[in-house]
């Protein structure tokens with residue numbers, strides 16, 4: 001057992017080590033339109049004892065005995081060409097470089113040197129790689145493939161090939177494990193995920209605070225607005241009903257006055273109903289706007305209309321009778337005098353007529369004065385009744401709005417509490433995930449620190465042994481000189 005095997009045996013058995021199946025085939029691969037298929041055809045003809053395959057005939061997890069890497073002499077290797085070689089020769093040390101189509105590209109030697117230099121710079125393993133020029137499917141003349149056939153025969157006959165391939169595969173496995181350990185420390189997108197989680201955490205907290213204060217501002221503003229609107233509504237409704245009642249009263253006759261108090265009661269009750277409906281509607285709108293439930297309004301403003309003042313007038317009636325009588329007597333005397341002066345033959349009739357007119361005028365003046373007095377009394381009564389009702393309605397509105405504010409405040413507090421619990425859950429989930437990532441990172445770092453030193457020693461031993469085998473092997477890195 002070599003050093004490399006001993007060190008690999010020391011590696012933790014739990015480490016997932018990719019394994020490969022070695023196939024006794026020659027793999028010919030190269031970039032697009034490089035000429036690989038033509039080389040395969042030519043090699044199959046020349047080396048019937050070996051199996052020559054193209055890349056699509058080698059499954060994942062399989063490795064060939066030797067790799068022929070075919071590139072066109074058109075231009076030097078590009079980065080993607082080199083990456084292709086890395087992939088196909090990852091588990092195989094026996095690699096031959098082929099520059100093809102040398103029949104049409106006279107500068108193929110320069111391209112070959114450039115390819116060799118590019119690969120030598122890419123990895124030390126390619127430094128001693130053998131390169132040949134071929135023309136497997138020339139446009140004119142015969143195929144130039146002999147040197148490739150010789151090189152391939154040499155490489156396949158090399159006694160150290162198996163061991164070198166095995167060591168190369170081992171190196172690839174070790175590098176894969178090392179890369180995986182490093183990747184696990186960095187975490188697949190762990191940094192980005194942690195950043196996203198922290199942003200999400202800050203956003204969740206910010207959203208909770210902002211939404212809470214916005215909701216409480218909205219609640220205050222809406223309640224304040226409802227209070228103002230409803231107070232104005234109640235006040236205006238009372239003022240308009242008072243004006244209407246006063247206007248009605250001014251047009252009422254003696255008989256209508258008797259029913260007027262009932263009308264006042266009816267209208268006062270109407271105002272109370274209107275205000276109650278307005279409050280229900282407005283508070284309902286506020287609740288809907290805020291998305292909160294408002295307790296139903298189950299009362300209406302109390303309407304207390306006291307009895308109208310009595311129309312007993314006593315002294316005033318007597319005074320009016322006196323004044324009306326005086327006025328009637330005056331008119332009667334004046335009329336009798338006029339008749340006595342102008343038509344003495346009608347003097348008696350004038351006295352009688354004057355007396356009748358005087359009495360009629362007296363009755364009329366007293367009645368009109370009485371009606372006006374009653375109206376004035378009722379007018380004052382209406383002002384007083386509606387004034388009292390306005391106070392009662394305003395108090396009722398203020399009490400309802402206050403009650404609604406309290407119930408909305410309670411509902412808002414419940415919603416805030418639910419929101420708080422939800423935000424706490426979110427934050428806890430985010431914190432848990434952040435912790436899990438941190439733990440996974442620490443675990444991965446510990447695993448890397450434990451395994452990487454052994455892997456590095458094993459890699460060094462593998463490299464050492466490969467160097468030793470390559471130095472011992474007779475190298476032939478001459479390029480084809482046979483063409484042209």
Ligand SMILES: Nc1nc2c(ncn2[C@@H]2O[C@H](COP(=O)(O)OP(=O)(O)OP(=O)(O)O)[C@@H](O)[C@H]2O)c(=O)[nH]1
Pocket residue numbers: 030031032033034035036037038039100101102103104134135136137138139
């Ligand atoms: N002049 C010349 N042309 C060649 C030579 N080898 C291949 N070609 C031409 O190059 C083209 C591609 O050849 P292929 O052998 O099919 O190359 P490939 O890499 O298998 O191509 P893809 O599989 O399509 O990527 C064809 O038109 C061939 O005729 C050569 O040695 N000389």
Ligand SMILES: [Mg+2]
Pocket residue numbers: 036037038
């Ligand atoms: Mg092909």
